[in-house]
Amino acid sequence: KALHTLSNATVINEDVLSALLKEICGALLESDVNVQLVKRLRDNVKSVIDFEEMAGGLNKRVIIKRAVFTELCKLVDPGVKPWQPVKGRQNVIMFVGLQGAGKTTTCTKLAYHYQRRGWKVCLVCADTFRAGAFDQVKQNCVKARIPFYGSYTESDPVVIAQDGVEKFKAENFDIIIIDTSGRHKQEDSLFEEMLQLQNATEPDQIIFVMDASIGQACELQARAFKDTVDVGAVIVTKLDGHAKGGGALSAIAVTKSPIIFIGTGEHIDDLEPFKTRPFISKLLGMGDIEGLIDK
Amino acid sequence: MFSFLKNINFSTQQTVTSESLQPVLDKLKEHLTSKNVASEISVQLCDSLESSLVGRSYSTFTGLTSTAKQALSDALTKILSPKHRVNVLRDVMDAKSKGRPYVITFCGVNGVGKSTNLAKVCFWLLDNNYRVLVVGGDTFRAGAVEQLRTHVVRLANMYSEEQVQLYERGYGKDPAGLAFEAIKYAKERRYDVVLVDTAGRMQDNEPLMRALSKLVALNNPDLTLFVGEALVGNEAVDQLVKFNQSLIDNSSASAGTKSVIDGILLTKFDCIDDKVGAAISMTYITGQPIVFVGTGQQYPDLKSLNVKSVVSALLR
Numbered sequence: 001k002a003l004h005t006l007s008n009a010t011v012i013n014e015d016v017l018s019a020l021l022k023e024i025c026g027a028l029l030e031s032d033v034n035v036q037l038v039k040r041l042r043d044n045v046k047s048v049i050d051f052e053e054m055a056g057g058l059n060k061r062v063i064i065k066r067a068v069f070t071e072l073c074k075l076v077d078p079g080v081k082p083w084q085p086v087k088g089r090q091n092v093i094m095f096v097g098l099q100g101a102g103k104t105t106t107c108t109k110l111a112y113h114y115q116r117r118g119w120k121v122c123l124v125c126a127d128t129f130r131a132g133a134f135d136q137v138k139q140n141c142v143k144a145r146i147p148f149y150g151s152y153t154e155s156d157p158v159v160i161a162q163d164g165v166e167k168f169k170a171e172n173f174d175i176i177i178i179d180t181s182g183r184h185k186q187e188d189s190l191f192e193e194m195l196q197l198q199n200a201t202e203p204d205q206i207i208f209v210m211d212a213s214i215g216q217a218c219e220l221q222a223r224a225f226k227d228t229v230d231v232g233a234v235i236v237t238k239l240d241g242h243a244k245g246g247g248a249l250s251a252i253a254v255t256k257s258p259i260i261f262i263g264t265g266e267h268i269d270d271l272e273p274f275k276t277r278p279f280i281s282k283l284l285g286m287g288d289i290e291g292l293i294d295k
Numbered sequence: 296m297f298s299f300l301k302n303i304n305f306s307t308q309q310t311v312t313s314e315s316l317q318p319v320l321d322k323l324k325e326h327l328t329s330k331n332v333a334s335e336i337s338v339q340l341c342d343s344l345e346s347s348l349v350g351r352s353y354s355t356f357t358g359l360t361s362t363a364k365q366a367l368s369d370a371l372t373k374i375l376s377p378k379h380r381v382n383v384l385r386d387v388m389d390a391k392s393k394g395r396p397y398v399i400t401f402c403g404v405n406g407v408g409k410s411t412n413l414a415k416v417c418f419w420l421l422d423n424n425y426r427v428l429v430v431g432g433d434t435f436r437a438g439a440v441e442q443l444r445t446h447v448v449r450l451a452n453m454y455s456e457e458q459v460q461l462y463e464r465g466y467g468k469d470p471a472g473l474a475f476e477a478i479k480y481a482k483e484r485r486y487d488v489v490l491v492d493t494a495g496r497m498q499d500n501e502p503l504m505r506a507l508s509k510l511v512a513l514n515n516p517d518l519t520l521f522v523g524e525a526l527v528g529n530e531a532v533d534q535l536v537k538f539n540q541s542l543i544d545n546s547s548a549s550a551g552t553k554s555v556i557d558g559i560l561l562t563k564f565d566c567i568d569d570k571v572g573a574a575i576s577m578t579y580i581t582g583q584p585i586v587f588v589g590t591g592q593q594y595p596d597l598k599s600l601n602v603k604s605v606v607s608a609l610l611r
């Protein structure tokens with residue numbers, strides 16, 4: 001760039017920009033956004049900020065915040081239209097994720113969500129590992145009158161998943177949801193098992209369930225899941241708490257798939273469609289961001 | 296050719312200034328945060344580092360960065376080394392000598408590993424020849440009672456029916472009263488330890504936090520363990536602050552001291568590689584020790600914290 005004297009307006013603007021960016025990056029870090037992602041975001045915003053526009057006296061804070069908001073929207077929306085179940089076909093959905101993230105609870109919520117919209121839905125409990133897993137599924141499904149399949153004796157999850165899907169396909173169910181046990185990338189055998197589950201049941205959709213309170217380990221784990229099975233959607237759970245769910249930004253980026261729902265409680269109807277704006281406002285630690293965005 | 300230079304000592308003594316220290320601290324702050332230390336705590340750690348370093352002299356040979364890193368390493372080691380050790384086995388013996396059971400309560404947010412790690416603690420106590428009563432204090436979540444029963448049946452097969460039993464009244468009952476009855480039952484049947492499971496709850500769910508505090512105030516457990524997962528990020532701070540505050544606010548007037556979280560059970564340590572920062576976030580914010588570390592999903596996967604390896608992982 002030609003050497004030009006920095007007009008003091010630009011100099012001031014740069015100080016304003018870096019001070020404000022420092023504050024915004026601080027908020028994003030406190031919302032559990034990945035450290036590298038925050039750095040990339042800051043650089044993107046710096047390159048996008050048009051100093052002439054700023055010099056024009058427009059409120060600097062609004063311009064900068066709007067630039068950050070737009071960058072975040074780009075991160076949250078991977079530009080992929082989420083998969084939808086198809087009437088007249090047997091749609092198989094498999095849930096995967098780390099231990100305790102909320103898979104079993106969210107499986108029932110999603111089954112209930114589709115059942116209420118007129119779909120013939122059922123649940124297969126392919127978690128043969130965790131104590132009480134089948135009872136958890138059974139009690140949830142009986143309460144919500146959702147057909148389910150599982151076993152107290154079969155220890156091979158692939159066998160149960162296969163038998164369950166076969167049974168429910170024979171009985172003409174529209175949507176077959178498969179719950180699987182929690183797993184983490186450090187345990188190869190568990191990821192090998194997940195791959196076998198995918199191959200055996202050929203799901204139309206694989207949903208990665210993640211806990212909103214997860215910290216910096218999210219990116220590596222989400223990447224490992226995506227590298228093993230064809231993750232197509234993300235659900236962030238436990239957003240009814242204080243957590244902002246910043247880890248989801250990495251999960252979206254790495255799995256190249258959108259957040260479709262969020263979990264907002266332990267009850268069967270605590271499942272809400274994902275909305276970008278409120279999610280980003282929470283990440284930025286801002287109340288209502290509407291004012292910033294011209295409709 | 297320049298070998299003679301080797302033995303000339305070029306280092307001089309320099310004084311640390313906050314200007315010179317600032318970029319070093321910023322890099323350390325980012326490093327700690329990337330290791331999953333809560334960002335607020337990375338900031339506080341580096342601020343205290345600055346106040347302890349500015350004005351001190353350091354040799355240019357070792358350089359400012361490694362001087363700061365060494366100071367940080369000492370600070371981290373101090374935070375992770377508990378002021379008071381929680382010696383569960385000794386305390387169990389002590390309670391036994393007084394003819395009463397030693398009571399441990401497991402609390403924390405949803406899905407962090409309370410029930411599974413309660414079972415691991417039970418396995419460890421059975422291995423030390425104690426008789427344990429497991430209490431089904433999660434009377435809410437589907438499958439919670441069956442989950443504990445499965446563990447108790449397995450553990451009874453490994454040891455004996457005589458040595459471990461489940462005390463539960465199904466779902467819906469008030470956990471505080473259930474725990475009270477269980478402790479009485481344990482005293483009558485001479486169990487050495489009572490392990491009370493509780494339902495997961497969000498730290499800002501007022502009614503559920505009050506209910507937990509009521510259970511603690513009524514039963515006055517010997518050890519109230521906060522179960523937190525090593526995967527958690529900044530929420531570690533908010534969780535612990537609010538769990539502790541809720542226990543303090545609802546402490547029973549009769550109890551001498553205010554009941555608080557006595558120690559931390561850090562779970563899923565096998566899921567984070569070197570992003571071990573949650574251990575710092577939790578000990579720094581409470582000043583309480585990490586009593587157990589969960590490193591897997593099997594009964595023996597319960598360890599104590601290796602301070603040296605955690606600090607080296609943080610600084611790596």
Ligand SMILES: Nc1nc2c(ncn2[C@@H]2O[C@H](COP(=O)(O)OP(=O)(O)OP(=O)(O)O)[C@@H](O)[C@H]2O)c(=O)[nH]1
Binds near residue numbers: 237
């Ligand atoms: N507050 C809150 N709790 C939730 C939500 N989703 C799940 N939970 C709770 O989180 C805990 C774990 O949920 P599960 O469904 O058992 O999690 P999971 O992923 O199936 O766990 P594993 O099968 O052991 O890997 C339970 O206490 C659930 O009630 C949510 O959106 N909000």
Ligand SMILES: Nc1nc2c(ncn2[C@@H]2O[C@H](COP(=O)(O)OP(=O)(O)OP(=O)(O)O)[C@@H](O)[C@H]2O)c(=O)[nH]1
Binds near residue numbers: 100
């Ligand atoms: N990898 C790993 N998984 C663990 C560890 N501790 C517990 N888990 C898993 O985490 C999941 C949740 O464990 P639970 O014991 O049901 O958690 P909880 O806190 O009792 O859950 P709620 O009662 O629903 O709040 C299970 O799949 C456990 O196997 C650990 O140290 N490492």
Ligand SMILES: [Mg+2]
Binds near residue numbers: 105
């Ligand atoms: Mg489950």
Ligand SMILES: [Mg+2]
Binds near residue numbers: 409411439492493
């Ligand atoms: Mg539990």
